Amino acid sequence: MSSTATILDAAKPIPERLVMPATDHLVDSLDPEPHPPDDAEDLPTAAVVFDVDAVSVYYGEFRAVQDASLKVHEHEITAFIGPSGCGKTTLLRCFNRMNDLISSARVTGSLCYYGVDLYNPQVDAVEVRRRIGMVFQKPNPFPKSIKDNVAYGPKVAGLAKKGPAMDDIVENSLRKAALWDEVKDRLNDNALGLSGGQQQRLCIARAIATDPDVLLMDEPCSALDPIATTRIEELMHDLKTDYSIVIVTHNMQQAARVSDRTAFFSVEVNADSDSRTGILVEYDFTQHIFSNPSDERTENYVTGRFG
Amino acid sequence: MQTNEPVSVGASGSARQNVPLTTAALAGSPHRLRKENLISKLMYGAALVSVVVSGLIMYALFSEAWVFMRDVDWAQTWGQIGWFPRRGIYDMPTLLIASFWTTLIAMVVAAPLGLGAAIYLSEYARSSHRALFKPILEVLAGIPSVVFGFFALLWLAPNVVANIGGAGGRGSMVAAGLGVGILTIPLVASISEDAMAAVPKSLREASAGLGARKAVTTLRVVLPAAVSGLVASMIVAVSRALGETMVVFMAGGAADAAVRTITPYDGSLTMPAAMASLASGTDQVVGEGLTFQSLFFVGLVLFLLTLGLNLIGDRFVARIREQY
Numbered sequence: 001m002s003s004t005a006t007i008l009d010a011a012k013p014i015p016e017r018l019v020m021p022a023t024d025h026l027v028d029s030l031d032p033e034p035h036p037p038d039d040a041e042d043l044p045t046a047a048v049v050f051d052v053d054a055v056s057v058y059y060g061e062f063r064a065v066q067d068a069s070l071k072v073h074e075h076e077i078t079a080f081i082g083p084s085g086c087g088k089t090t091l092l093r094c095f096n097r098m099n100d101l102i103s104s105a106r107v108t109g110s111l112c113y114y115g116v117d118l119y120n121p122q123v124d125a126v127e128v129r130r131r132i133g134m135v136f137q138k139p140n141p142f143p144k145s146i147k148d149n150v151a152y153g154p155k156v157a158g159l160a161k162k163g164p165a166m167d168d169i170v171e172n173s174l175r176k177a178a179l180w181d182e183v184k185d186r187l188n189d190n191a192l193g194l195s196g197g198q199q200q201r202l203c204i205a206r207a208i209a210t211d212p213d214v215l216l217m218d219e220p221c222s223a224l225d226p227i228a229t230t231r232i233e234e235l236m237h238d239l240k241t242d243y244s245i246v247i248v249t250h251n252m253q254q255a256a257r258v259s260d261r262t263a264f265f266s267v268e269v270n271a272d273s274d275s276r277t278g279i280l281v282e283y284d285f286t287q288h289i290f291s292n293p294s295d296e297r298t299e300n301y302v303t304g305r306f307g
Numbered sequence: 308m309q310t311n312e313p314v315s316v317g318a319s320g321s322a323r324q325n326v327p328l329t330t331a332a333l334a335g336s337p338h339r340l341r342k343e344n345l346i347s348k349l350m351y352g353a354a355l356v357s358v359v360v361s362g363l364i365m366y367a368l369f370s371e372a373w374v375f376m377r378d379v380d381w382a383q384t385w386g387q388i389g390w391f392p393r394r395g396i397y398d399m400p401t402l403l404i405a406s407f408w409t410t411l412i413a414m415v416v417a418a419p420l421g422l423g424a425a426i427y428l429s430e431y432a433r434s435s436h437r438a439l440f441k442p443i444l445e446v447l448a449g450i451p452s453v454v455f456g457f458f459a460l461l462w463l464a465p466n467v468v469a470n471i472g473g474a475g476g477r478g479s480m481v482a483a484g485l486g487v488g489i490l491t492i493p494l495v496a497s498i499s500e501d502a503m504a505a506v507p508k509s510l511r512e513a514s515a516g517l518g519a520r521k522a523v524t525t526l527r528v529v530l531p532a533a534v535s536g537l538v539a540s541m542i543v544a545v546s547r548a549l550g551e552t553m554v555v556f557m558a559g560g561a562a563d564a565a566v567r568t569i570t571p572y573d574g575s576l577t578m579p580a581a582m583a584s585l586a587s588g589t590d591q592v593v594g595e596g597l598t599f600q601s602l603f604f605v606g607l608v609l610f611l612l613t614l615g616l617n618l619i620g621d622r623f624v625a626r627i628r629e630q631y
């Protein structure tokens with residue numbers, strides 16, 4: 001309804017680069033199972049990590065996300081795509097109770113993590129965040145040394161003290177985030193001396209260092225060059241065997257390349273109150289979303305005809 | 308209107324000819340340039356006046372202090388029984404010890420309470436509580452110091468000092484120090500709170516996202532990032548405590564002369580209290596030949612102490628600062 005696409009437009013073939021992931025070799029070599037076929041509903045599905053049921057998020061009176069329902073599965077990469085301001089970040093931040101830090105934010109509906117309601121009053125947000133790590137949309141390294149940035153989480157969680165054990169964690173995390181070679185000679189330099197892309201990879205390393213079960217990544221590659229982006233995408237594939245990942249991205253090729261399932265969000269303008277609310281339009285296997293979406297709005301967006 | 312030359316539309320919406328571009332087109336309006344010139348001259352004048360006034364003050368301070376230093380019998384400034392300026396006995400340690408005690412006691416009160424209030428306001432308080440507490444602090448900062456002097460002498464001395472080992476009925480360095488400390492709390496709190504509020508929210512989020520509790524975030528992220536402001540607040544507070552006159556004059560337990568003592572429960576004269584007592588009263592500054600000049604000498608010592616403190620503070624901040 002929001003689109004002006006004609007039937008002819010909708011029938012246009014989808015650009016090939018969106019359908020065929022450029023890093024197919026990764027998928028084949030690392031993932032024992034190929035991407036789910038078109039009727040993947042028949043396959044046994046992995047355990048559900050997040051069960052999001054009719055979640056709405058408000059900032060004061062403003063409803064940023066309305067009635068989103070979806071299931072995030074274990075050992076999968078779930079991508080959130082959609083136009084700016086549709087509430088991707090807002091919903092993602094519910095997954096580790098990050099919205100608790102915003103006093104005006106309020107969450108309704110139910111959000112279960114392995115069956116446990118995250119918003120149960122007995123649940124401690126700090127415990128949640130130790131299991132569910134986050135990489136923010138804007139790089140936010142501490143004004144400390146590179147090493148201290150990575151060591152911060154493990155130290156706080158009591159995983160390791162100063163010394164060789166911590167050095168190992170720091171090195172491994174930086175290697176995984178494809179940053180080690182660039183910073184190994186200046187681990188004691190201030191992290192703010194790094195470039196924007198390096199800072200973002202440092203934030204990824206910092207999040208990995210705490211050894212979470214789930215990684216929430218809010219546009220982790222928006223400041224990265226193609227090489228670093230590829231490294232991060234490889235990293236996500238590596239991590240997938242042990243972790244579950246939810247990633248927000250504006251890069252549709254990336255969503256098509258790395259994710260198993262994709263959620264498409266959009267903005268609905270309420271005619272009477274003139275308020276804008278983010279809604280979940282469609283959630284399905286990535287292949288569905290990009291090759292054969294059920295909703296016209298999804299199709300328009302993924303083919304670049306979003307109005 | 309039917310030219311093919313590129314035409315850009317300015318902010319005002321009017322079409323503007325860019326080709327050919329001349330220097331005159333970019334020269335700016337002469338009226339505005341003149342106005343800007345005038346404003347910058349006025350500001351320069353204001354800055355100049357304050358520099359000149361400060362220079363004159365310094366000159367007065369140094370020239371009179373110089374007379375004192377040139378003519379004084381230096382043996383009278385060290386190792387005497389006390390500060391008796393009208394009799395030509397200028398024992399500096401008497402004043403320095405008194406200043407040290409009152410400042411130390413004031414900081415023991417003001418640093419933790421001021422910092423604690425700042426941490427509460429910036430990290431923990433709900434916005435409704437902040438709206439309640441901030442104005443209270445500001446009111447506290449606006450109370451004239453003579454009120455604190457009375458408070459220290461008439462309430463702190465009998466009710467607090469008497470209970471921690473001192474005598475209740477009179478002023479003392481402890482009473483004066485406590486009074487100055489209370490007076491300094493809002494200063495520490497407001498500068499520290501500003502420094503902590505300036506730490507970006509994204510750093511707190513990063514810390515919370517890594518599973519840190521609020522106390523850990525405050526201790527390991529916010530305070531280190533705000534350290535330059537925190538040190539600044541301490542330096543300002545120490546300078547204020549060192550220079551505070553009325554409270555120590557009233558509650559310090561000495562009139563215009565003092566016997567040297569290192570016991571803080573005794574009465575004594577701090578540097579500014581000694582200056583105030585010399586310069587007040589009906590007889591003005593009468594006494595031995597250099598009594599008047601001693602006032603400036605004490606002022607110079609106080610000035611140099613404060614200056615040194617600020618320089619050390621700057622060095623310290625430059626070294627441990629976490630810049631964001």
Ligand SMILES: Nc1ncnc2c1ncn2[C@@H]1O[C@H](COP(=O)(O)OP(=O)(O)OP(=O)(O)O)[C@@H](O)[C@H]1O
Pocket residue numbers: 059062064082083084085086087088089090091102104137278
């Ligand atoms: N702290 C906040 N207070 C009030 N409103 C907010 C806050 N954060 C976000 N919003 C609003 O909520 C809506 C959704 O924002 P959100 O950041 O989730 O969008 P997004 O999909 O992540 O956009 P982008 O792709 O640009 O990052 C927007 O209208 C935004 O203005």
Ligand SMILES: [Mg+2]
Pocket residue numbers: 088089090137218248
């Ligand atoms: Mg966002």
